[in-house]
Amino acid sequence: MPADVPYRPLPLRPDVRYAHGPDSSRQADVPVGETVELVLTDSAAYPGTSRRVWVHVPAHDDDAPPAGLLVVNDGWLYLDPDGEVRGGIVLDNLVHRGDIPFTIGVFVDPGVVVGAEHPKNRNVEYDAFDDRYVTFLLDEIVPMVTARYAVTDDPERWVVCGGSSGGDAAFTAAWMRPDRFRRAVCFLSSFTQMPGGNPYPNLLPRTDRKPLRIFLQAGHRDLNWNAPTRNWLAENLRVAAALAEAGYDFRLVLGDGGHSPNHGGVLLPDALRWALVRSGAAAAPT
Template sequence: MTTQVPYRPIPVDQSDVRYAHGPDSVVQPGVPAGETVEFHWTDSTTYPGTTRKFWAHVPASYDPAEPAALMVFQDGRLYLDPDGEVRGGIVLDNLIHRGDIPVMIGLFVDPGVYDDVADAQRRKNRNVEYDAFDDRYVGFLLSEIIPQVMERYSVTEDPDRWGICGGSSGGNCAFTAAWLRPDRFRRVIGFLSSFVQMPQGNPYPDLIPKTARKPLRIFLQAGHRDLGWNKPEWNWLANNLRVAAALAEAGYDFRLVLGDGGHSPNHGGVLLPDALRWLWRA
């Protein structure tokens, strides 16, 4: 089957590009809104001293008798904000209502902060959690956060129905979570992933070809004018392209969408409905 794509002129000047949201990112008449439940976590053993909020977005069609799929989003507040660029809850409501994706609970998790630290930058634990190349963060999700949701809601144990999404450092975090724990997460979305910020450098271009293919389905988005786009080092664009090339050569089920603009959640947010449809296709 051939898909006809409408003609769209590309911008000549890429310095300030903004993508318009589609109808799946806007509240639609007749689509029932899901319920968003807020949690506050102050007792972490993985990241002692941190506090954070997280939210479970439960679709209107959720039925406790039918275990739901699970989709985890990093930077939860940003990705859930109905007036923001991503609008995760609205997108899930629209796609689930139409049957484009299975009934799933969206879990939106904020990074930890140290409330007793005065310095604004040192308060944030985001880069420690998201940029590390180890299983500490995914273990945190599996042992501390997800169990609280599963106590309250019926969620499938099938790893083929668990996904994880993030942007910037949250994007490489999502990739690492699935890479290290494909027994739990097998569907991945990474928007403008900050592979370049990983403490020992980006391991994936070398690691992917040397490792037996994992049962992952991966959607990546990169930007022509992402950070350091024309620099020999600390180049966000180049590192995303290298990861995509390694996935292609290793035969992964993956998709790369390359857009214009800089390090902004706009393009990834606009793509989220299509990314979810592609990720959860049969």
């Protein structure tokens, strides 16, 4: 049976801001999980960089099964409880209610090049079309987590998430290593600024389908939304069309906002439910 969707008037203004739902706010009956901050002072993949990493573990019973893994780019931006995304709050609410299986969040800041005139290493890490970043996650970040917590080996429960350049980094991580990450949540992805151009519209239909589930969000007023080149909206739509042509399990949500984490943050609870729970079945409470 089709599901009825409540009527909502279509916004007519270009400066839309979406209101957060209850899943993105602290609830009185939901215990607050534990957040641990870690510091990585160097990197084999990106020598000379340092970065901060936050591991958020929702409250759970002592006999909880091994956790799923949610790795999030632009760590603090997505974890900040007063920000637009509020990843830790979302995990606490969804896990407590059994909407998703018990899942640990790993929020990874982009690297900073120590002592450099231009220290930010974000675009080097996120926009590249290669396996360097996902290898960094798997070889340097994930072991920091698994040394402390029991994490499932099931790639169906490993999600990589990000927005803007972090969105195309999430897509590329899953594309390069579907043996580990089979879920990707990508908000306002900056496919247009990948060196050498966006490879996915041509690559997806010509490559054997990989076992991925992809959630995309795009904005009608994203960067250069009405320009003939370097158009963030157009490139996200081209990737979505290629996913459809190639037969992928994906979902595209269009909003009326610009290049802001607001809409993606509002959508994060639904994106995680869609990515992690099949056929609408609820996970067992922890």
